[in-house]
Amino acid sequence: MRTYLDCIPCFLRQALEALRENITDEDKMLSAMRKVLVYASKFDVRKSPPEMGMLIHRIVREESGCCDPYAEIKKRSIAESLKVIDKVRDTINSSDDPLKTAARFSIAGNILDYAVVSMQAEFRLFDSLKKAVDKPLNDDIFESLRARLDKASSVLLIGDNAGETVFDRLLIEQLRAPKIYYGVKGSPVINDAVYSDAIASGLDEVSEIIENGSDAPGTILRLCSAEFKKVFRKCGVVIAKGQANFETLNNASREVFFMLQIKCPVIARNYNYKVGDWVVTTAESGKRI
Amino acid sequence: MRTYLDCIPCFLRQALEALRENITDEDKMLSAMRKVLVYASKFDVRKSPPEMGMLIHRIVREESGCCDPYAEIKKRSIAESLKVIDKVRDTINSSDDPLKTAARFSIAGNILDYAVVSMQAEFRLFDSLKKAVDKPLNDDIFESLRARLDKASSVLLIGDNAGETVFDRLLIEQLRAPKIYYGVKGSPVINDAVYSDAIASGLDEVSEIIENGSDAPGTILRLCSAEFKKVFRKCGVVIAKGQANFETLNNASREVFFMLQIKCPVIARNYNYKVGDWVVTTAESGKRI
Numbered sequence: 101m102r103t104y105l106d107c108i109p110c111f112l113r114q115a116l117e118a119l120r121e122n123i124t125d126e127d128k129m130l131s132a133m134r135k136v137l138v139y140a141s142k143f144d145v146r147k148s149p150p151e152m153g154m155l156i157h158r159i160v161r162e163e164s165g166c167c168d169p170y171a172e173i174k175k176r177s178i179a180e181s182l183k184v185i186d187k188v189r190d191t192i193n194s195s196d197d198p199l200k201t202a203a204r205f206s207i208a209g210n211i212l213d214y215a216v217v218s219m220q221a222e223f224r225l226f227d228s229l230k231k232a233v234d235k236p237l238n239d240d241i242f243e244s245l246r247a248r249l250d251k252a253s254s255v256l257l258i259g260d261n262a263g264e265t266v267f268d269r270l271l272i273e274q275l276r277a278p279k280i281y282y283g284v285k286g287s288p289v290i291n292d293a294v295y296s297d298a299i300a301s302g303l304d305e306v307s308e309i310i311e312n313g314s315d316a317p318g319t320i321l322r323l324c325s326a327e328f329k330k331v332f333r334k335c336g337v338v339i340a341k342g343q344a345n346f347e348t349l350n351n352a353s354r355e356v357f358f359m360l361q362i363k364c365p366v367i368a369r370n371y372n373y374k375v376g377d378w379v380v381t382t383a384e385s386g387k388r389i
Numbered sequence: 390m391r392t393y394l395d396c397i398p399c400f401l402r403q404a405l406e407a408l409r410e411n412i413t414d415e416d417k418m419l420s421a422m423r424k425v426l427v428y429a430s431k432f433d434v435r436k437s438p439p440e441m442g443m444l445i446h447r448i449v450r451e452e453s454g455c456c457d458p459y460a461e462i463k464k465r466s467i468a469e470s471l472k473v474i475d476k477v478r479d480t481i482n483s484s485d486d487p488l489k490t491a492a493r494f495s496i497a498g499n500i501l502d503y504a505v506v507s508m509q510a511e512f513r514l515f516d517s518l519k520k521a522v523d524k525p526l527n528d529d530i531f532e533s534l535r536a537r538l539d540k541a542s543s544v545l546l547i548g549d550n551a552g553e554t555v556f557d558r559l560l561i562e563q564l565r566a567p568k569i570y571y572g573v574k575g576s577p578v579i580n581d582a583v584y585s586d587a588i589a590s591g592l593d594e595v596s597e598i599i600e601n602g603s604d605a606p607g608t609i610l611r612l613c614s615a616e617f618k619k620v621f622r623k624c625g626v627v628i629a630k631g632q633a634n635f636e637t638l639n640n641a642s643r644e645v646f647f648m649l650q651i652k653c654p655v656i657a658r659n660y661n662y663k664v665g666d667w668v669v670t671t672a673e674s675g676k677r678i
Contacts, residue, residue: 105405105408105415105418105419108401108405108422109398109402109405110398112397112398112401116394116397116398126394129394130394130434133394133397134430134431137397137426137427137429137430138427138430141423141426141427141430145419
């Protein structure tokens with residue numbers, strides 16, 4: 101997905117929010133905002149929005165002198181999610197369709213997104229989990245995912261935010277493929293999960309955690325490691341979580357199933373969704389309108 | 390008033406809205422947005438926000454090839470306001486305190502502001518006029534304005550938006566000073582009133598219309614004509630309408646009475662107002678908190 105003009109003011113708002121959370125000195129914030137404005141003025145809008153996000157959060161880390169500014173937030177999100185894991189697992193296992201219920205909770209966890217709204221996303225987690233029982237999903241696509249999963253010998257689940265990882269683990273527990281990979285960022289960006297966050301969420305017990313070698317939100321394949329790209333190409337099924345993965349992989353040359361909450365009006369408008377929708381889609385079915 | 394970091398994403402949103410209203414070609418819009426970003430990256434934040442607004446709307450006019458992109462909107466706003474002028478005048482004249490009622494309607498007209506929300510501001514005019522009867526104002530400051538007006542031999546009322554001009558005319562009808570000036574922009578910017586808009590609103594019948602010689606929103610004195618600055622300095626009372634005049638004149642070296650609706654959260658936060666407040670204030674009483 102390309103970058104739209106509406107993304108530009110939104111980038112600036114995101115940058116300001118991120119700087120506010122990590123820098124107290126007003127002059128430093130202003131200098132960082134100036135850098136973001138210069139980058140934005142030269143940004144190639146044929147690239148996806150997360151590519152600008154990557155540049156912004158490099159500036160945030162540089163100016164704050166902190167290589168993982170969201171470390172505490174990520175810890176808290178994982179801890180909050182771990183508190184409910186047993187209860188959610190029971191709900192999944194006692195449901196009529198555990199795979200689908202697990203997918204719903206995995207999408208519910210996608211609310212823990214600090215790129216979109218930075219404030220205390222975990223307070224909204226409980227509301228999101230309550231919706232997991234009956235929020236409409238796209239059944240056709242889900243059934244075609246189920247059919248693919250039945251036959252797949254390997255699955256790559258590409259994660260998104262720390263905390264959401266805990267619910268992804270519950271989804272993986274429902275998969276039957278002999279080999280399952282869980283993809284994480286190569287290094288910190290926003291509250292996206294890195295290797296240590298996946299470990300803290302117990303994903304090593306149910307999958308092989310694989311780093312993508314990049315610090316971009318989403319999955320910008322040309323910036324990912326050769327090893328990650330090989331897994332991406334070879335796995336029978338690829339599932340990618342969250343908006344940034346949709347934005348960066350919806351033009352990929354292989355089939356990818358996306359599971360996400362629609363939080364951005366630009367994505368909603370261009371792909372015929374409403375903000376607040378929970379979506380299971382493929383690049384094919386989620387074509388630009 | 391200086392420019393705050395929160396103004397930066399807001400500038401970009403305003404620029405995008407203004408470009409969308411005046412340009413259809415996406416490449417032209419992108420090129421204009423790049424120019425705005427470059428300006429913003431170099432902007433001296435000690436200057437007031439309307440100074441950035443001036444630069445943005447110069448770019449809008451340059452890229453759209455149109456020297457008065459809001460001409461039609463201004464005409465419509467004036468026409469809508471003229472439809473109700475007789476009824477509003479009757480309400481003012483039959484009220485217990487016609488001066489104060491006229492001030493209320495003049496502030497009500499300040500809703501016609503395309504810098505803040507571009508869409509069909511006149512549809513909100515009717516709601517705003519209904520509030521004019523009982524919306525709380527700052528009585529202390531209003532009484533000190535009344536006392537000043539009683540003694541003044543000359544008054545300068547600095548206008549803001551086209552359409553609002555019609556209600557400013559009704560306020561002027563309540564003034565007793567022998568000499569009254571009505572200040573307008575030197576050339577078009579957003580939907581701010583210029584000379585011809587003041588004429589269309591009938592302000593020549595009740596005042597001497599004076600252009601300020603500038604295309605900035607608000608009143609950036611150092612960019613105004615010598616003639617305007619002389620009137621500004623010499624008049625017994627100066628009343629300035631709207632946010633941009635507050636932003637640019639609240640550090641002026643003479644007493645200015647401001648009448649405005651608070652529409653911006655940055656102004657609200659820094660001067661202890663709430664968005665939606667109707668305010669009569671002076672630079673002295675509206676000190677930064």
